[in-house]
Amino acid sequence: MTAVGLVPHPHRTASADLVRVVTAKLTERGVTVRLVAEDADAVGLGEYGVPADAFGPGLDFAVSLGGDGTMLRTVDLVYQAQVPVLGVNLGQLGFLAGVEADDLDAALERAIAGDVDVEERMVVRVTVESSGPAGGSWWALNECLMEKAHSGRLVQLAVSIGGEFFTTYAADGIIVSTPTGSTAYAFSARGPIISPGLRCLLLTPVSPHMLFDRSLVLAPDEELRFEVAAEPEVELTIDGRTLGSLSVGDGVTCRPGEWPARLLVIDRRTFHGVLKAKFQLPDRAG
Numbered sequence: 385m386t387a388v389g390l391v392p393h394p395h396r397t398a399s400a401d402l403v404r405v406v407t408a409k410l411t412e413r414g415v416t417v418r419l420v421a422e423d424a425d426a427v428g429l430g431e432y433g434v435p436a437d438a439f440g441p442g443l444d445f446a447v448s449l450g451g452d453g454t455m456l457r458t459v460d461l462v463y464q465a466q467v468p469v470l471g472v473n474l475g476q477l478g479f480l481a482g483v484e485a486d487d488l489d490a491a492l493e494r495a496i497a498g499d500v501d502v503e504e505r506m507v508v509r510v511t512v513e514s515s516g517p518a519g520g521s522w523w524a525l526n527e528c529l530m531e532k533a534h535s536g537r538l539v540q541l542a543v544s545i546g547g548e549f550f551t552t553y554a555a556d557g558i559i560v561s562t563p564t565g566s567t568a569y570a571f572s573a574r575g576p577i578i579s580p581g582l583r584c585l586l587l588t589p590v591s592p593h594m595l596f597d598r599s600l601v602l603a604p605d606e607e608l609r610f611e612v613a614a615e616p617e618v619e620l621t622i623d624g625r626t627l628g629s630l631s632v633g634d635g636v637t638c639r640p641g642e643w644p645a646r647l648l649v650i651d652r653r654t655f656h657g658v659l660k661a662k663f664q665l666p667d668r669a670g
Contacts, residue, residue, distance in 0.1 A: 387416040388496075389443045389467070391403050391458040392423055399474055400427040402449050402485065406492070407432065415491065415496070418443065419586055420461065420633050420648040421479070440465030445495055451475020454525075456623040458487045459525045459645045468502050470495055479567050479662060480525075501546055501649040505564050506604075507641035510622060514635075516629035524623045524646050526565030528638055530610060531557025533619040533629055540613040546606045549657030552613050555592035559587060560608055560638045567659075575599040580609055585638060608638040 388410055407417045407429055417432050424433030432650070437528035440446070440462035448471045453508055455471045462469060471481030472488050477549035483491040510522045514637055522528075532539045542552045561570045563578040571577060575588035576599060585608060588599040612618050617629040620636065630636070659665070 385663045386387070387418060387443050389418045389439055389446035389458075389462065390423075391420065391446060391448050391450075391454060391461065392427060393451045393454045393474060394423065394426060396450060396474060398485075399449045399454075400520065401500045402472075402474070402488070403427050404429065404549060406447065406449075406488070407491070409561070413496070436461060440467050443467045443468055447472060447492075448481065449474060452480045453624055455480040456525055457498075460523075460625075461622065463507065463523060463525075463645055466643065466646060468648045470500075470648040470650075479658065480564070480647070481651075482647065482651075487650075494650055496647060501616045501652055503580075503647045504644035504649060505580055507645050508560060508562050508565075508585065509639050509641040510560075511637040511639075512620065512627075512634070513637075514628075514630055516630065516634070517571050518634075520631060522622045522627065523641050524565070525562065526623050527559050527561035528636070529557060529559050529569065529621040530630070530636060531621070532619050533617050537616045539616065539618045542613045543600065544609045545600075545610075547609075552594065553589050553592055555589045556595055557590040557618075558610065559588045560592060561588065562586070576601065577659070581655065583640060585640070604640045610636045610638075650660070 385457055390403050392403040407469045408419050419432045420439050421433035445468045446458050446462050448455045458469050473481035479532050498616050502595050507525050508521045510528045514519045538554045540554050543550045559570045563580045563582050565579040570588040573588050573590045583604045585602045612630050612632050612634050617631055
């Protein structure tokens with residue numbers, strides 16, 4: 385073990401305190417610690433800061449210290465370098481984090497010793513055809529969201545599946561999520577819960593103003609393409625990061641990513657077991 389990256393929640397005192405403690409413990413063991421420069425400055429550890437594009441390469445693993453939002457940011461930082469991520473939950477539900485704060489010391493010991501499993505999660509690759517700031521290629525562990533930028537107006541998105549035109553949605557928005565993201569915003573929009581062991585794309589309309597209002601679960605080779613069919617502009621958000629607005633004629637293509645995100649697993653749990661714990665489902669009927 386040579387290098388570990390730490391990503392704290394930017395606005396939680398508990399996260400800042402914990403990252404300082406973890407940094408001290410790791411450096412005492414001779415492990416190189418790395419933070420993104422802005423995070424390092426925020427928690428008073430500026431000497432450990434590096435630019436965001438230099439954060440991932442060469443890390444043995446990264447530790448996310450926060451909630452699911454921090455976990456998504458950590459995965460985004462290290463995805464291209466294929467660095468596995470250990471999620472430490474300091475938030476509420478924490479679907480993505482595998483470790484609670486009280487168990488962090490033991491989890492770090494096991495991760496440093498290599499006594500862990502790596503779970504692979506499908507990501508969605510998002511290619512945006514636009515002259516605006518959202519143009520380019522992106523990836524998401526949870527979801528790609530195309531939604532209205534202004535209240536009181538519906539977006540109109542023409543959808544093609546596997547190269548064949550399907551329909552034009554009039555809705556508050558459309559979510560394209562991975563199985564991992566099926567328990568995020570898509571769940572709030574009454575989409576199905578999908579086991580992360582599957583490879584598929586989930587299309588869920590948000591408050592559609594049309595008779596067809598169901599989610600679609602699609603095979604990974606059924607590429608999705610969206611085109612903004614009419615005003616108003618559409619706001620594009622990837623895993624909680626707003627990238628910019630899309631205008632009439634702009635296009636968004638969603639397909640499975642070239643490789644998976646990698647999550648460190650300390651004690652393997654079944655997906656339905658995680659659901660039961662997070663939603664506090666009863667042990668038996670009645």
